[in-house]
Amino acid sequence: MLALIPLLPFAGFLVNATLGRRLPKSVSGGLASLVMLASFAISVMSVLQVAGRPVEDRAIQESLYTWIASGDLKIDVTFRVDTLSAVMILVITGIGSLIHIYSTAYMHDESDSEFARYFSYLNLFAAFMLVLVLGANFPLMFVGWEGVGLCSYLLIGFWFKKKSANDAGKKAFVVNRIGDYAFILGMLALFAKFGTLDFQEIASAVATLPAEMTFGVLSITTLLLFIGATGKSAQIPLYTWLPDAMEGPTPVSALIHAATMVTAGVYMIGRNAVLFEHAPQTMMIVAVIGALTALMAGTIGLVQNDIKRVLAYSTVSQLGYMFLAMGVGAFGAGIFHLYTHAFFKALLFLGSGAVIHALHGEQDIRNMGGLKKELPITFWTFVIGAVAIAGIPPLAGFFSKDEILFETFVEGHQILWVVGALTALLTATYMFRLVFLTFWGERRHDAPAAHDPHGHASDDSHGHAPASSHGHGSGSHLHDAPPAMALALIVLAIGSVAAGWIGIPGNNVLADWLHPAFEAPRAAAAVAGKPAAAAEPAAAEGEAAAESHETLEFALMGVSTAIAVAGIWFAWMVWVKRRSIAENAAREFGWLHRLLLNKYYVDEIYDATIVQPIRLASQEGLWRGFDVKVIDGAVNGAAAIVNTSATVMRRLQTGSVKTYAGSVFVGVVAILAYYLWL
Amino acid sequence: MIPLSHYLILSATLFAIGAAGVFLRKNLITILLSVEIMLNAVNLTFVAFGRYAGDLDGQIITFFVMTVAAAEAAVGLALVIALFRHRESLNPDAFTSLKW
Numbered sequence: 217m218l219a220l221i222p223l224l225p226f227a228g229f230l231v232n233a234t235l236g237r238r239l240p241k242s243v244s245g246g247l248a249s250l251v252m253l254a255s256f257a258i259s260v261m262s263v264l265q266v267a268g269r270p271v272e273d274r275a276i277q278e279s280l281y282t283w284i285a286s287g288d289l290k291i292d293v294t295f296r297v298d299t300l301s302a303v304m305i306l307v308i309t310g311i312g313s314l315i316h317i318y319s320t321a322y323m324h325d326e327s328d329s330e331f332a333r334y335f336s337y338l339n340l341f342a343a344f345m346l347v348l349v350l351g352a353n354f355p356l357m358f359v360g361w362e363g364v365g366l367c368s369y370l371l372i373g374f375w376f377k378k379k380s381a382n383d384a385g386k387k388a389f390v391v392n393r394i395g396d397y398a399f400i401l402g403m404l405a406l407f408a409k410f411g412t413l414d415f416q417e418i419a420s421a422v423a424t425l426p427a428e429m430t431f432g433v434l435s436i437t438t439l440l441l442f443i444g445a446t447g448k449s450a451q452i453p454l455y456t457w458l459p460d461a462m463e464g465p466t467p468v469s470a471l472i473h474a475a476t477m478v479t480a481g482v483y484m485i486g487r488n489a490v491l492f493e494h495a496p497q498t499m500m501i502v503a504v505i506g507a508l509t510a511l512m513a514g515t516i517g518l519v520q521n522d523i524k525r526v527l528a529y530s531t532v533s534q535l536g537y538m539f540l541a542m543g544v545g546a547f548g549a550g551i552f553h554l555y556t557h558a559f560f561k562a563l564l565f566l567g568s569g570a571v572i573h574a575l576h577g578e579q580d581i582r583n584m585g586g587l588k589k590e591l592p593i594t595f596w597t598f599v600i601g602a603v604a605i606a607g608i609p610p611l612a613g614f615f616s617k618d619e620i621l622f623e624t625f626v627e628g629h630q631i632l633w634v635v636g637a638l639t640a641l642l643t644a645t646y647m648f649r650l651v652f653l654t655f656w657g658e659r660r661h662d663a664p665a666a667h668d669p670h671g672h673a674s675d676d677s678h679g680h681a682p683a684s685s686h687g688h689g690s691g692s693h694l695h696d697a698p699p700a701m702a703l704a705l706i707v708l709a710i711g712s713v714a715a716g717w718i719g720i721p722g723n724n725v726l727a728d729w730l731h732p733a734f735e736a737p738r739a740a741a742a743v744a745g746k747p748a749a750a751a752e753p754a755a756a757e758g759e760a761a762a763e764s765h766e767t768l769e770f771a772l773m774g775v776s777t778a779i780a781v782a783g784i785w786f787a788w789m790v791w792v793k794r795r796s797i798a799e800n801a802a803r804e805f806g807w808l809h810r811l812l813l814n815k816y817y818v819d820e821i822y823d824a825t826i827v828q829p830i831r832l833a834s835q836e837g838l839w840r841g842f843d844v845k846v847i848d849g850a851v852n853g854a855a856a857i858v859n860t861s862a863t864v865m866r867r868l869q870t871g872s873v874k875t876y877a878g879s880v881f882v883g884v885v886a887i888l889a890y891y892l893w894l
Numbered sequence: 895m896i897p898l899s900h901y902l903i904l905s906a907t908l909f910a911i912g913a914a915g916v917f918l919r920k921n922l923i924t925i926l927l928s929v930e931i932m933l934n935a936v937n938l939t940f941v942a943f944g945r946y947a948g949d950l951d952g953q954i955i956t957f958f959v960m961t962v963a964a965a966e967a968a969v970g971l972a973l974v975i976a977l978f979r980h981r982e983s984l985n986p987d988a989f990t991s992l993k994w
Binding site for chain 2: 871873
């Protein structure tokens with residue numbers, strides 16, 4: 217039955233990909249949403265089945281067939297639901313269903329065939345993402361890993377007639393390939409070291425080894441896997457594709473580039489928690505990269521003007537948080553944040569989609585404002601999402617983010633904690649800058665950037681060609697989210713409020729639930745010579761420490777709440793009370809503003825240091841050098857040699873019979889002489 | 895009895911004379927005649943060898959050669975006439991257009 221979870225969306229993909237063109241929108245969109253809901257239902261049943269099992273054995277597994285069997289290598293197509301993948305499949309199918317439903321309204325302006333194409337891609341994505349999280353070994357995970365990359369490419373470039381969308385799709389694909397290359401190397405290294413690619417077997421094998429204090433095989437292997445994760449999950453240095461990926465339709469950004477696919481790297485580390493724990497060097501790198509990414513993306517998000525780009529940088533920043541958690545060993549906290557983030561970031565993206573939809577393609581927040589009254593559902597849900605991400609209790613983001621910060625602090629990474637806290641401040645500030653600029657104040661039709669009265673008409677950044685007859689003249693009535701979109705927004709808003717309640721400190725249901733997934737299988741732990749008794753005193757010790765931890769945790773909670781409130785207050789002061797502050801600051805610190813607006817010029821630096829040299833080497837070296845000179849040269853050279861030698865040789869054909877007769881005579885004499893005297 | 899070497903030396907001399915004629919003369923008919931001399935030089939060796947071996951093979955082959963030579967002379971002379979009609983010349987150096 218587990219196989220049905222990814223197979224149902226796959227069936228939806230097949231139907232929409234083959235027959236979709238002939239189906240009306242209600243059928244193709246309805247079918248796509250229905251298979252997702254069915255998949256969600258099966259997921260829920262499977263998870264309940266897992267939950268019904270005893271704590272030490274919470275996993276169900278289903279082997280379909282042997283995929284590869286060659287010598288020592290045996291790879292089965294095995295789906296496995298344990299406590300970690302249970303969380304993932306619920307997030308993917310649950311939020312995925314909502315986003316499918318939302319999309320039926322959002323994409324309604326597309327033609328029937330485009331509409332079906334969109335849903336076929338979306339279903340295919342869901343299928344691959346589910347394979348990724350259900351796969352019980354690395355190669356199966358990699359199938360999903362590559363598949364979601366493909367779907368991401370297809371959906372970013374969904375409006376393929378637009379050059380920027382195509383470029384963004386290619387960029388995402390190429391940048392991901394770099395990470396995937398490292399990921400494959402990591403897999404090969406694991407196979408070379410352990411002779412297996414099954415997650416469970418690797419965990420058992422690693423558990424018998426001591427943690428690697430020096431930079432050795434395990435560190436290199438985990439580092440390679442982490443590089444793969446930086447590609448997929450948009451971390452330094454491979455994060456640059458994610459903001460550009462916003463060229464795709466907004467629900468896609470919500471599903472793929474916020475809630476699910478980009479968290480694959482976090483999931484992968486969680487899945488191999490035992491392995492990573494044995495490589496503390498890599499863990500440190502993961503934590504530092506995560507913290508740096510969180511901070512850097514947060515600062516960029518502070519000045520961006522495109523509503524979706526702000527959210528994209530926010531996603532990068534929150535992913536940084538998750539990696540920070542993974543890096544300090546707080547796997548549960550990282551997955552917790554992944555789970556709450558999926559709710560509120562999907563909500564924020566869908567909310568921004570509703571705003572864009574209402575404004576017929578306008579994405580520049582400088583041209584928004586005053587939408588509070590006109591789009592009440594969007595406004596309220598968006599605010600809930602913003603409060604949740606900012607970290608105000610008791611909303612979802614507060615608990616997960618706080619747990620990460622707390623664990624970071626407890627694990628003794630005070631500097632990383634400061635970076636994380638600073639990022640929390642930035643998060644609250646840029647999110648509420650977005651909220652205030654979009655929903656507060658007056659409608660700004662004429663931003664300094666765009667003098668066109670219609671704003672969007674000159675702005676081709678949005679491809680879905682809104683019906684221009686609709687054009688939003690000043691004062692025209694705006695439509696709030698249609699029912700399908702409103703439903704998704706409201707459900708996600710409820711989730712953003714309540715999702716965190718399963719991880720309340722002191723009664724952390726989620727952490728207890730996830731705990732077994734991050735440990736080596738029990739049998740292996742026993743083999744490793746770690747008797748269960750050894751764990752007991754540690755647990756007792758832990759209880760004693762828990763007392764002091766609790767006070768610390770509440771203190772830190774207070775700090776992070778204060779930080780969030782400060783960030784919101786700051787945003788209120790700057791972008792609502794005195795707009796002049798923002799403008800003055802931008803003018804005063806022009807260089808800083810330009811630096812942030814241009815994203816630290818990272819794209820330009822990559823272009824100058826990597827893209828252009830490769831282009832140049834390809835063009836001058838490989839094309840004009842090797843291909844033209846060596847390969848074409850060899851072909852032309854062969855012809856030229858034949859030609860030259862023929863020019864010489866043809867002189868022998870004189871046409872004079874006597875010469876020929878003479879040659880024959882000389883030849884006969886020579887042959888005779890050879891046989892007679894030599 | 896005349897030793898075999900005498901026949902062979904005569905035959906070789908005739909063959910050399912014929913070959914020299916083929917290479918040195920400038921008239922196609924003379925060249926044909928020289929070819930006949932070379933053929934007959936060969937015939938002579940066959941007959942001589944046959945006589946010394948004490949069988950008739952050499953003489954039989956000679957008859958074949960003479961038959962072929964007659965046919966060859968007929969075709970060759972016909973070609974020479976055709977060539978002459980074409981070029982008004984019997985000099986082989988006039989017929990060198992079959993080249994690069």
